[in-house]
Amino acid sequence: MSEATPVVLDPYAYAFHEDPYPIYTRLRAEAPIYHNPELDFWALSRHADVLHGFKDTATLSNIEGVSLDPAARGPGAQLGMSFLALDPPRHTRMRGLVARGFTPRRVAAMEPRIRELAVRYLDAQVGSGGFDVVTEFAGKLPMDVISEMLGVPEADRAMLRTWADLLVHREEGMRDVPQAGVEAFGKIRGYFKQLLGERRARPGEDLLSALLDAEIDGDRLGDDEILAFCNLMIVAGNETTTKLLANALYWLWRNPEQRALVREDPGLIPGWVEETLRYDNSTQILARLLTRDTQWHGTTVPAGAFVLLLIGSGNRDESVFERPDAYDIRRDTSEMLSFGRGTHFCMGAALARLEGRVALEEWWRRFAGYEIEPEGAERVHSINVRGFAALPVKV
Numbered sequence: 045m046s047e048a049t050p051v052v053l054d055p056y057a058y059a060f061h062e063d064p065y066p067i068y069t070r071l072r073a074e075a076p077i078y079h080n081p082e083l084d085f086w087a088l089s090r091h092a093d094v095l096h097g098f099k100d101t102a103t104l105s106n107i108e109g110v111s112l113d114p115a116a117r118g119p120g121a122q123l124g125m126s127f128l129a130l131d132p133p134r135h136t137r138m139r140g141l142v143a144r145g146f147t148p149r150r151v152a153a154m155e156p157r158i159r160e161l162a163v164r165y166l167d168a169q170v171g172s173g174g175f176d177v178v179t180e181f182a183g184k185l186p187m188d189v190i191s192e193m194l195g196v197p198e199a200d201r202a203m204l205r206t207w208a209d210l211l212v213h214r215e216e217g218m219r220d221v222p223q224a225g226v227e228a229f230g231k232i233r234g235y236f237k238q239l240l241g242e243r244r245a246r247p248g249e250d251l252l253s254a255l256l257d258a259e260i261d262g263d264r265l266g267d268d269e270i271l272a273f274c275n276l277m278i279v280a281g282n283e284t285t286t287k288l289l290a291n292a293l294y295w296l297w298r299n300p301e302q303r304a305l306v307r308e309d310p311g312l313i314p315g316w317v318e319e320t321l322r323y324d325n326s327t328q329i330l331a332r333l334l335t336r337d338t339q340w341h342g343t344t345v346p347a348g349a350f351v352l353l354l355i356g357s358g359n360r361d362e363s364v365f366e367r368p369d370a371y372d373i374r375r376d377t378s379e380m381l382s383f384g385r386g387t388h389f390c391m392g393a394a395l396a397r398l399e400g401r402v403a404l405e406e407w408w409r410r411f412a413g414y415e416i417e418p419e420g421a422e423r424v425h426s427i428n429v430r431g432f433a434a435l436p437v438k439v
Contacts, residue, residue: 068357077340087352091361097353099386104332115221145254162406177435186285195250236274287326287431297416299371315373317400322380328356329428411439
């Protein structure tokens with residue numbers, strides 16, 4: 045793309061997900077409020093604007109969901125109600141009730157089990173010579189963790205992961221959720237509807253039972269609300285952490301000077317997780333509905349417009365991060381936007397960080413000398429999830 049060529053942002057283009065960061069750099073400099081009339085969206089690319097967008101829920105509403113996909117938008121969305129598609133006070137109420145079950149104590153208590161699962165998958169590959177990180181490790185661990193929290197039997201987890209993958213997958217040129225994805229959503233919902241009935245009859249120690257029991261001043265979650273949260277956990281919680289782990293391994297391999305730092309001090313592994321979250325976050329884009337005419341950078345955007353918050357761009361903003369395109373695991377990442385801010389700050393942030401740290405600690409104990417086989421790497425085809433569908437390594 046030459047400097048004279050107008051910058052074009054098309055989140056549906058598969059090539060965009062190969063390396064969107066040069067596009068982001070141009071957007072921040074040339075079009076910090078960007079309009080794509082063909083796809084009918086606007087986009088904010090600078091850190092300050094994305095941050096404000098997260099915090100100002102009165103102006104930038106979640107009421108039509110967070111995806112550009114038509115099937116996931118509006119009151120008639122084919123993918124049904126989403127926990128994310130709520131504004132205060134409804135969002136505040138539901139988040140408060142969910143928090144009664146999804147507690148910091150419950151998350152912290154998962155560490156021994158997360159480590160046990162990581163050890164199981166990694167020990168199975170010791171002496172193998174090589175394997176696919178996603179298939180054998182990064183794709184299994186997060187689904188197991190989420191499933192164990194929700195009380196999903198081990199025999200059903202591969203099936204749920206297949207459905208979750210179908211829901212986010214896009215073939216090149218496709219501009220909506222494919223029929224296979226819509227059907228997968230229905231299957232996930234149907235599965236948890238049945239499991240919910242079982243837990244209502246026979247409560248356990250899992251999160252699903254805790255959500256059924258959650259209560260504030262007599263107010264409880266309805267079945268549709270619990271099912272929406274389960275869907276979010278299975279799809280968003282699983283996909284994003286899977287991509288975090290593979291991205292972390294890929295970028296450390298691509299930056300040998302950073303790898304040397306971990307070799308000298310494995311105590312830097314939490315920084316490895318945090319910098320990966322900033323540098324190449326799995327969730328690149330979240331959408332909002334504009335509730336009133338608003339001006340950004342001299343341009344008035346009309347009420348009713350769909351506005352994309354470009355998280356991946358905000359995380360590379362030169363005005364906030366020094367040398368933003370450098371991968372630096374000792375960097376101060378406190379201003380990154382990867383988990384959102386304000387009312388919609390990601391409830392799963394602590395769990396994702398815990399999984400990332402534990403998984404990479406166990407990886408490093410066994411495979412510190414790993415090598416990526418880039419010719420076999422494949423990226424996911426998705427509108428907003430960035431990461432690997434396959435990442436072969438030699439060990």
